[in-house]
Amino acid sequence: MTLYTAEAARVAAPPAALPVSGKLGMWLFLASEVILFGGLIASYVVMRLARPGWAAESAHLSVMLGAVNTAVLLTSSFSIVMAHRAVDREGAAVAARWLTLTVLLGLVFLCIKGIEWRGELGAGFAPSTGGFWSFYYTMTGLHALHVTAGIVINGILLLLAAAGRLAPVGRRVEFAGLYWHFVDIVWIFLFPLIYLI
Amino acid sequence: MSSTTHHPDYTGVWLCLMGLMLASLAVGNLGLSAPVAAALIFLLAGVKALLVALYFMHLRFEQIALAGILLAPLALFAVLLLVLIPEFVSTAP
Amino acid sequence: MIPRADSAAAGVHVPHPEPRGFWRRYVFSTDHKTIAKQYLGIGLFWAVAGGFAAYLIRWQLAWPGEQVPLAAWIPEPMMFGGHMGPEFYNVLVTMHGTIMVFFVAMPILLGAFGNFLLPLMIGARDMAFPRLNMLSVWTLTAASLVLLASFFVPGGAAASGWTAYPPLSARPEYTGVGWGQDLWILAVALEFASFLMGGINFLVTTVNMRARGMTFARLPVMVWMQSTAAIVFMLSVGPLIAAAVMLLMDRLAGTGFYAPEAGGQPLLWQHLFWFFGHPEVYVILLPGVGIIGEILPVFCRKPLFGYRYIIGATLAASALSFFTWAHHMFIAGIRNLLVMPFSVTTILISVPFALIVFALIATLWGASMRFPTPMLFALGALSVFVMGGLTGIFNGSAPVDIYLHDTHFIVAHFHYTLISVTFFASFAGLYFWFPKMFGRMMNEPLGKVHFWMTFLFFNLTFIPMHLVGIGGMMRRIADPTQYELLTGLQPLNRMITVTAVLLLAGQLALVVNFIWSLLRGTPALDDPWSSNTLEWSTSSPPPHDNWGRREPLVVRGPYEYSQPGAERLPQWQVD
Numbered sequence: 001m002t003l004y005t006a007e008a009a010r011v012a013a014p015p016a017a018l019p020v021s022g023k024l025g026m027w028l029f030l031a032s033e034v035i036l037f038g039g040l041i042a043s044y045v046v047m048r049l050a051r052p053g054w055a056a057e058s059a060h061l062s063v064m065l066g067a068v069n070t071a072v073l074l075t076s077s078f079s080i081v082m083a084h085r086a087v088d089r090e091g092a093a094v095a096a097r098w099l100t101l102t103v104l105l106g107l108v109f110l111c112i113k114g115i116e117w118r119g120e121l122g123a124g125f126a127p128s129t130g131g132f133w134s135f136y137y138t139m140t141g142l143h144a145l146h147v148t149a150g151i152v153i154n155g156i157l158l159l160l161a162a163a164g165r166l167a168p169v170g171r172r173v174e175f176a177g178l179y180w181h182f183v184d185i186v187w188i189f190l191f192p193l194i195y196l197i
Numbered sequence: 198m199s200s201t202t203h204h205p206d207y208t209g210v211w212l213c214l215m216g217l218m219l220a221s222l223a224v225g226n227l228g229l230s231a232p233v234a235a236a237l238i239f240l241l242a243g244v245k246a247l248l249v250a251l252y253f254m255h256l257r258f259e260q261i262a263l264a265g266i267l268l269a270p271l272a273l274f275a276v277l278l279l280v281l282i283p284e285f286v287s288t289a290p
Numbered sequence: 291m292i293p294r295a296d297s298a299a300a301g302v303h304v305p306h307p308e309p310r311g312f313w314r315r316y317v318f319s320t321d322h323k324t325i326a327k328q329y330l331g332i333g334l335f336w337a338v339a340g341g342f343a344a345y346l347i348r349w350q351l352a353w354p355g356e357q358v359p360l361a362a363w364i365p366e367p368m369m370f371g372g373h374m375g376p377e378f379y380n381v382l383v384t385m386h387g388t389i390m391v392f393f394v395a396m397p398i399l400l401g402a403f404g405n406f407l408l409p410l411m412i413g414a415r416d417m418a419f420p421r422l423n424m425l426s427v428w429t430l431t432a433a434s435l436v437l438l439a440s441f442f443v444p445g446g447a448a449a450s451g452w453t454a455y456p457p458l459s460a461r462p463e464y465t466g467v468g469w470g471q472d473l474w475i476l477a478v479a480l481e482f483a484s485f486l487m488g489g490i491n492f493l494v495t496t497v498n499m500r501a502r503g504m505t506f507a508r509l510p511v512m513v514w515m516q517s518t519a520a521i522v523f524m525l526s527v528g529p530l531i532a533a534a535v536m537l538l539m540d541r542l543a544g545t546g547f548y549a550p551e552a553g554g555q556p557l558l559w560q561h562l563f564w565f566f567g568h569p570e571v572y573v574i575l576l577p578g579v580g581i582i583g584e585i586l587p588v589f590c591r592k593p594l595f596g597y598r599y600i601i602g603a604t605l606a607a608s609a610l611s612f613f614t615w616a617h618h619m620f621i622a623g624i625r626n627l628l629v630m631p632f633s634v635t636t637i638l639i640s641v642p643f644a645l646i647v648f649a650l651i652a653t654l655w656g657a658s659m660r661f662p663t664p665m666l667f668a669l670g671a672l673s674v675f676v677m678g679g680l681t682g683i684f685n686g687s688a689p690v691d692i693y694l695h696d697t698h699f700i701v702a703h704f705h706y707t708l709i710s711v712t713f714f715a716s717f718a719g720l721y722f723w724f725p726k727m728f729g730r731m732m733n734e735p736l737g738k739v740h741f742w743m744t745f746l747f748f749n750l751t752f753i754p755m756h757l758v759g760i761g762g763m764m765r766r767i768a769d770p771t772q773y774e775l776l777t778g779l780q781p782l783n784r785m786i787t788v789t790a791v792l793l794l795a796g797q798l799a800l801v802v803n804f805i806w807s808l809l810r811g812t813p814a815l816d817d818p819w820s821s822n823t824l825e826w827s828t829s830s831p832p833p834h835d836n837w838g839r840r841e842p843l844v845v846r847g848p849y850e851y852s853q854p855g856a857e858r859l860p861q862w863q864v865d
Contacts, residue, residue, distance in 0.1 A: 032524040038274035039529025046281040078211040081253045128544030192238045
């Protein structure tokens with residue numbers, strides 16, 4: 001059995017000049033996600049411009065619930081970056097608390113989204129009702145899938161932190177945070193695009 | 198494990214974000230024309246996004262190149278709009 | 291579970307014991323070299339399937355409705371005792387395209403060559419994220435299984451073309467295909483996920499895992515090409531994923547994104563598809579150019595001409611490739627004012643590619659050339675690509691394309707450009723790096739037979755196809771003889787089929803050579819070709835950790851051949 005020595009695993013290029021691999025990898029992934037949502041959102045914007053009647057459809061949405069969800073996500077971005085700070089400073093126990101808040105807020109977001117959908121579907125607005133609704137359900141649905149994935153990732157980190165096993169992978173709270181902030185930023189634009197205009 | 202990450206005042210940023218969100222809700226009551234109101238709302242959204250990106254995502258303290266990674270897809274988003282709008286949005290009735 | 295040291299730090303490879311046991315070594319391996327071979331296996335499997343589809347297509351075109359030899363085993367309702375109807379013809383053209391682009395070209399050029407060579411060429415012990423690498427090849431395996439399954443569901447496999455334009459792809463009643471189209475979407479989506487993961491791995495590895503002394507300016511051109519291809523793929527695939535989600539919603543949730551009767555826009559799909567589709571062909575092309583760029587200097591014993599210009603032109607062409615997509619849609623009904631700009635960008639992109647071609651040709655100038663099989667295939671790839679690029683200029687001119695679009699002229703064009711890399715460059719790479727991958731040399735005379743059969747019959751097949759296209763034969767029709775205007779082209783069509791069959795048969799030389807060499811080939815030296823790049827400094831095949839006790843130290847660029855005082859100077863510090 002060959003075990004490499006530490007000498008053999010010597011760092012190559014000067015580390016200070018290069019971003020940590022996990023961080024670089026996450027940013028590259030986010031770039032691909034930007035153009036994914038970009039494609040969907042560009043399609044929506046263009047179709048919306050082409051169909052002035054859609055503004056009347058969006059009036060059926062609950063701006064209040066959308067706004068609450070926006071506040072929920074913004075606060076969850078705050079809580080996950082606080083968890084990141086806790087990994088550096090106060091330690092895994094505090095990080096676990098902030099991660100718990102993040103996961104809970106994520107679940108609240110999904111619940112509110114579910115409540116909205118139920119209401120809209122009940123009122124007879126299905127994905128097949130019209131172009132606006134096709135985009136509404138698809139965009140918020142794709143976003144909700146991303147939120148769900150984020151909740152799972154954050155949940156795993158939370159479990160590791162709670163079990164005292166976060167230390168070897170503590171940096172990953174930062175990377176998970178990057179993904180979570182991205183999901184938040186997408187909603188920052190989806191909210192006005194769908195609800196406010 | 199500690200890193201050399203600079204941690205700015207996250208709470209302050211969060212308060213700004215909440216404020217901007219309330220502001221964008223209030224725009225509808227300002228009596229502006231629809232296009233101007235929309236522009237203002239998206240401006241506010243842009244500021245919120247920048248705050249999250251610069252402070253929560255630490256772009257303010259990272260190498261410029263990392264932010265450059267995001268510029269390419271944003272530019273392509275603009276290209277898509279630039280082509281799709283003439284394609285699908287006609288000024289004729 | 292033992293916590294691992296965080297491998298997220300820049301450049302640090304986490305030491306781990308060499309895996310033992312069949313499953314850990316060959317099935318669930320995180321070793322980039324093994325993963326590369328898994329990608330190669332997947333690609334070669336699908337190459338056989340895609341080639342067989344091509345055979346069926348060509349036979350049908352030459353002798354419409356007649357029994358196709360060797361096809362009697364295909365069950366109903368796909369074929370009927372060796373006869374096919376137009377529905378299955380549509381499945382075949384759909385699957386041939388899908389398979390070749392997504393399940394042959396990308397797995398072999400990026401998955402196999404990229405994974406195998408990238409860490410070795412930069413002096414790393416593995417990719418930055420080995421477990422992600424394993425996940426990527428398993429995701430492609432899942433994609434393959436889904437695509438295979440699509441043949442056996444009610445309604446059969448997708449039949450709306452590899453481009454899946456709605457409404458044909460959105461409404462089951464138009465093709466008779468049901469779940470097959472949904473599974474097609476899922477398979478392609480999984481393939482995208484696989485290569486997104488791979489692309490991230492390639493880029494982070496190139497940035498962070500280079501050995502000491504390996505500056506960006508000393509990277510082999512292959513590394514530049516793989517990294518650029520990764521960037522292009524990652525930036526272009528998003529809108530198609532969005533479009534695919536919308537297509538799935540149209541099919542499953544009754545939405546009206548593409549349905550005209552619901553206020554939708556079929557052209558939206560086309561724009562989003564080709565926004566990805568055009569950069570995608572350069573994703574496929576670039577690794578092939580990289581292979582040519584690595585092989586020519588070795589067998590010319592000359593530096594690669596214009597290394598920096600080749601890289602600059604590659605970056606420029608890659609950026610420009612994002613602005614050319616609507617040349618696939620000139621007659622689709624797009625807004626007139628969009629036509630000329632896209633025509634201009636399309637013709638403009640020939641400039642950087644011409645530069646690259648000239649630089650490669652200049653590498654040959656005044657060289658003392660040897661012609662083993664890898665060199666023959668590399669030269670073949672170059673010449674075939676030039677032909678394809680020339681016809682591309684015709685197609686880019688919108689007025690000309692009005693006539694040529696959706697004819698077999700286009701088919702001939704893209705087979706020239708695609709086969710230049712998927713066949714010729716891939717084969718060049720295979721013969722060249724087989725010794726490094728498997729520790730044995732391939733048979734040289736059989737390799738030459740393979741080359742000449744491929745080169746001869748490829749050209750004999752596809753040159754006439756240009757004429758058939760100009761003669762008016764459209765794409766994707768199962769029976770040319772149904773149109774009186776095309777009946778005069780049947781002799782040409784039959785000839786093309788004959789040479790196509792011979793082309794496919796010629797590939798047997800590779801199959802025999804590959805298997806025989808694996809089992810009985812001459813054991814290979816570390817550096818059988820006397821080549822300068824880092825992978826040749828280690829054993830053939832390399833050990834699990836690539837370099838043994840010490841990583842290489844890089845002291846110069848990759849193409850120092852025939853320098854004053856030295857026949858060649860390898861990249862690594864020889865002590």
